[in-house]
Amino acid sequence: MNFSLVSQYSGFLLRGAGLTIVMALGSIILGCLLGTVLGLMRVSSSKPLSLFSGAYLQIFRGTPMLLQIMFIFFAIPQIYNMMTGSFFNWKPEIAGIIALGMNSGAYIAEIIRAGIQGVDIGQTEASRALGLTQHQTMQLVILPQALRRVIPPLCNEFIVLLKDTSLISSIGAKELMYRSRSMGVTTYDFVSFLAGAAIVYFCLTFILTQASSWVERRLAVSD
């Protein structure tokens, strides 16, 4: 065990942490976009939209994240090849962000749905009775209230997502997990490098939690 090795290679590890942050941000953005669309589809009165969203949810919640990452990285190029005869390859970072984003989209959709359905039905009735359209009601009355409710579970999801970027190391993205493991292998000092990575992950999630409770306090002012 030799922690001075960790500080010696800290630049190498921090570049990995940088990639971890970029991939987490990328998949959070993708997940939020997908999740909002899927969540709205889930509560919409259109049967096909609601069914599609339900099926998407079942598939992405019902299979392992690691499998989804590998499927997108290895299997999608193969399927593309079978269908078109030509070749393409993902960068593992891109495939990883897509896999994580699509997976968290399913969970975020459920968070959004619960947030919308948690708003008192009287709010919709009052809006419609005033003559607001369904769209205006959703945009001006329901979503702003749902937003307050979804922040704690959403923050939880972001933390899970941040940590799950470590799974992308399995397809060769050189992020924090990948680099600390390979340094462990090279130096036979797993304790120092894995502990070092753990501290970085912990700091990142800690910042996220603090940011979320700050946002929550800001929004709580009015209610």
Place this chain on the structure above:
Amino acid sequence: MIKVSNLHKYFGNNHVLKGIDLEVEKGTVVCIIGPSGSGKSTLLRCINLLEAPSKGHVLIDGTDITDPKQNINALRTEVGMVFQRFNLFPHMTVLDNITLAPIKVRGMAEKDAQDLAKALLKRVGLADKADAYPKQLSGGQQQRVAIARALAMKPKYFLFDEPTSALDPELVGEVLDVMKSMALEGTTMVVVTHEMGFAREVADRVVFMDDGVILEDKPPEILFTRPENPRTKSFLDRVL
């Protein structure tokens, strides 16, 4: 005027309204009384389509709102509603609660809507509460804001769904006072209420409902003193 004819409403197998006929002339106040579960609120909610009638017609100034081709949003702007539980928007200030619909639905300029809202707040005795959030107000104050919010759309008709039932007894009076002043100005109102004193004093007609049908529809001085139907009689004996 509002004309309800042969209105039926089912919730699953539950037959809640069993052929309601009701007319409300412009400028009149009609109070609907009756025991809980008699269908009073459901009838009210059918008049602005918060509930879809299962059968029958609701005509507002001759327009059949049960016709699926009608623009229901436009019709709803003519029929204001005040709810038992106020249903103010908790994320907006009192002023924004009132100006939202005039701006977004009527297309009123923001400044004009704010002036209107301030005038209405003054009218309901809450001129100093424009910047407060609903949670900071008492129930009676919230309900008065809700009335101001409905007034801001300048609807031709007002529906009140048990507007004082969720209030502490000492706050009922301030809401009824606002409603009385509206009645005095000739506002057309349909009021589902348990406040018999209000019905007796303000209503032009009192409608007694029980088990999904209208049993009596008379001026208050007749209904309260000489009820004909034995069920009306026994209900009034219990509540008066």
